[in-house]
Amino acid sequence: MHHSIEIEGLSFSYPDGQEALRDVSLAIQPGEKVALVGPNGAGKSTLLLNLNGILAGNGSITVCGLRVEKETLGRVRAMVGMVFQSPDDQLFSPRVFDDVAYGPLYQGLPLETVHERVSESLAAVSMSDYAQRVSHHLSMGEKKRIAIATVLSMNPEVLVLDEPTAGLDPRARRSLINLLDELPLTMIVSTHDMPLVKDLFARMVILDRGSVVADGATNELMDDIHLLEAHGLERPY
């Protein structure tokens, strides 16, 4: 049995010299849901972008037994469903249907399968009626759900979300949390939303200044107030 995600000794610097990741190692089991927390600029987004080869640092990343490198990018990107923070960037097609169909279409799937995938993934996020809607009229919460559908349609093994609850009102946030709870996928989620971490994730990884400073059971790490404070985090009530 291989890991869903295995990162070994990953370091990454931006072209301007900014060192964003330092020797990060992390292994995630199939079906595991992991929260990635840490202060602004810790390197969370950078780490996530390395997972599907948008950014490529030193070290090795293996996704479902497949090493992330130039030749495997196509398959890796289909296996790692990446949901970005701003749904306006994720939903770049004029119409919801085209956006959800985008991934399957570029995977080269037959037309029938594309249609099936679209209706399945819209149903999975309870947005079946929205296929023919245009994206710019949707509410933030609706956009977030559609954004998740756009990667579900690629049938990913791993769902990667960057700050999924940012900008949502309490009700939309709650319904998104329920959705994430129900989805039977390996999940790695970067967030500042500590109550979300407590509710949903059994495991928590703290990243600060590019390094993993803690990795363990959420309820244990949450009790370590000194650790949380040292890395700019707060314990939820």
Add this chain to the structure above:
Amino acid sequence: MLLSVEALHIPDGFLSVLISAILWIVSIIVVVYSLRRVGQNLDERQLPLLGVLAAGIFAGQMLNFAVVGGTSGHLMGAALATILAGPWAAILIMTSVVSIQALIFQDGGLLVLGANIFNMGIIGVTVSYMAYRTGISLTGNSKRGILAAGFSAAWLSVFIVSLSVGIQLALSGTSPAYLAIPAMAGVHALIGVGEGLITIGALSFLLSTRPGLVQPEEGQSVSGMVVWLAGLLIALVLVILSPLASTRPDGLEWVAIEFGFMDKARDSLFQIIPGYELSGISAGPAATIAAGILGVVLILLASAVVMYSRRQRQISGK
């Protein structure tokens, strides 16, 4: 209201069909060529870049500033797009902007869309490119040089495009040359200053925040030379032609009559049919009244359908 860029977006009805058709053909050829050039660049980033920049230019046109009285200056954007994205990409950007304006906002017509693309996309971009490159090479690559070149590109592009619009109106017989051309040129010589100032503002902002964006490409490529020459040629021809056309209107009218050959061809086609007597009847009010009655019947029918379906929806809604 008078000093607004709207005067460059020709609505339907103001250009003859022949001129619209010719300019459609020219625009299609140039746009298809630009698509090939941009596609050849093999840079996958181009697609989102062009789409979003076009949206950005459109949004930029919403930023106006007061000039004098109730008039305001705002952006056509061809010069800015050309300076920042290069001529081929700029042609596509302006084509998208002009097309979306026509399709969604009825700012400019559909049948004359080819002409509007030709004016604001092709002429606007090539003239901007010519003026900007010339300006840069004259003044050197200093900040001042870039700003001066940017101003002249912006002003000249608006001015030359307005000459082109004036001549097209005159050729279509919609407006007499000796009025249309000087009026367009006069108004847009002023609007061009607004365009120039706003372009300077944008360039100096970019030079101070992200200077990398405004650095001109190194050296002159062959295709750059071609665009430069095209811009020069277009500018020269229009600048020389306009005063000629407006002072010797008979000259342009002759061309207009030549251009009217399509109407003539149609005339001769129907000469075999005894149209003369017919038109005697048809010109009278009887035909208009008949058409009116037919029209009213149509409209009543449509209204009945709408009433019926509204009622149906109400019933099924309850």
Add this chain to the structure above:
Amino acid sequence: MDPYQAGYSPVHHTDARVKVVFSVAFILTTALIPIGSWPMFVLLYAILFSLIILADVGVGRVLQRSILAVPFVLAALPLVFTTSGEQILILDLGLWRVTATSEGVEKFLSIGLKSWISIQAATLLIFTTQFPDILAALRALRVPRLLVAIFGLMWRYLFVLADEAIKLRRARAARSGDSGIRGMNKGGSVSWRAKIAGGMAGSLFIRSLDRSERIYVAMLSRGYDGEVRSIPLSRLKPSQWTILIFGLGILGIIMLISALFWG
């Protein structure tokens, strides 16, 4: 900002490809009918007006948009006085003496009407057709894929960036203590105001650039490889073909009659 008016009318339900082709053909017919062929103007407008009523999108709203062409009508006004023909009015303005001719009036009215009718046809199209469907129609009409894709992206981000432009404008108004509706009227020279507006245009450009970079990353993550791919279009249904042929037929008849009687 999106002019589309949702509805259930037959006009809404007609395939976008049919509507796009018919609208362009309608505007072409309007452009081709001879000057002064009033019955044809009446017929064309009656057809259009019936469709506007049928679409149930609000006659007033359509008419409101048609005012857009008014400033341009000024360009054609001189025709009233410069066309030679039967003199109907001589204006003596001191040194200036102009004569209006009936031919001139006819020409001017025809141009104005043509423009007014055409703009309403285009308005009806966009009021009853969602833009993504128009894009599909453009694809069906063999507009290059790359261009259609650019149109699509532009349309998608138009609203996002226009929002940002409005926010920038509002911020400027807030700082300058101005109503913000007309831009800045108080304080500062013209060139200073232009500089501010230019700065906003520049920052809009940077935002566009950054956003296009993020969109590019999002596209890559979903498998984008530099090629433009889209779902193949469905075939046009026979009923839609019938509507199209019927519509084009009527326009053809109008063209024929006008050529016969006024050619």
